Amino acid sequence: MPMIEVKNLVKKFGDFRAVDNISFKVKAGERFALLGPNGAGKSTTIKMLTTLLKPTSGELIMNGYNVLKEQNKVRKSFGIVFQDPTVDNDMTAYENMELHAVLYHVPKRDLKSRIKQLLELVELWDKKDILVRNFSGGMRRRLEIARGLLHHPKILFLDEPTVGLDPQTRVLLWNYVNKLAKDKNMTILFTTHYLEEAENNADRIALIDHGNLISIGNLKDLLLKTKSKNLEEAYLKLTGTEIRDEKLEPGVAWKERHRARLR
């Protein structure tokens, strides 16, 4: 039984199809990368999987539960690090961690040690009592990641987890995540624009563009199929070299770019 199953998933915003009939499966313990240009529909797909957004149509099954009907059971099965910040700036790093641990039913006796372990991992333990509003962008991101790793869910979503992180922390994060996948048989679904991260850490890679799934498989097959030397070459062959304007309708995006050129 697959850990994540997406069947004919569609999400429309008005007339715009952000996710256009996507289907894929992820096995338990698999590390699965969802790649694609800005605005491809990666975050929207993750939002639907994590119960934050209702699909226009399609079926979603995670850990054997129907995502649309058994929301509470589904929520017990996954953890997530969002692309956008979600920490509370008016609380300290420790308080943010504590609140998360309680919401995710981390046993009380493990709570303090677990928080300490993770804040030490991202080197924020000595800053644990500082209000998050006084953190730098990178520190906030590190906190966000430490928080996402606090409990050990069956499925972990990482939506561009390494944006804004220094190389040291990036290495640390991937080592930790790979260990979780191996030791706990945790299923990892992540997105990234650093293609070498997908090369090094994904068992399988899905490429989406304009809400469509255009390729899925392991790295070797992908390179073979596209006759490419590395993932970047394959990626550019499949998605083209045109720049995407996120958050704009295709027509509007084109006009905007033209205006910029005329200026």
Add this chain to the structure above:
Amino acid sequence: MYQIYILWFRQIKKYFRSKSRIVGAIGQPLLFLLALGYGLGSVYKKAGDGNYLHFLVPGIMAQTVLFSAMFYGAMLIFDRQFGFLKETLVAPVSRLRIMIGGALGGATTATLQGFLVLVIAYIIGFRVSHIYMIFFALIIMFVLATAIATFSSGLGSFVQDMQGFQAINQFIIFPLYFLSGALYPLTNVPTWLRIIAEVNPISYTVDAMRYALINQTKFGLEKDIIALLITLVVCIAYGVWQFRRIQT
């Protein structure tokens, strides 16, 4: 339970960390008490109704609770804008508990603010008729605060932006407040105003507060309590219904 507690505690912590909220919470009612209490006091006395400050204090306390509890909805909108809302919405905790925890936190701080007004009123000469009835006033304030905080969180889940929320505040809460009996007695007002006041839940809260603090009532305590409980149930039902449908 622990989940509800930690979300409640978050609101309390945030309240005490925000100096401006505490100062504002004292400043505005003080202004009302001084300007209206002393400004209109002599007119009120001439009309033969006694001490206006005594009449006014329970109304201003209800006002403070009302507007502070409404602020909880604004907090929810901030939580959405700063992303924190997502953190709670994906957690394996039912939406009901998430809402209860936060709204009880908002209700607690609103009640506290109402109590602060009482302390200020004491300093400028207000006296309650029976000291133990302060507990009763606290309960009434907390019930009102819970009702309004859940209502405002329903509103905050649905409106999503601050401007829209403020507009609704202006169009619903302000009129409800000014057309209640908070600032003037409902004895000699035109019939239309009296009718509006009689279907206005805030009037009953204010009346119950007056019963508790200065032993005066227009509708009678039973009616007040029934109206207050109906308001509570309707607000909770609305808030839960809206909050369950929330998407980001």
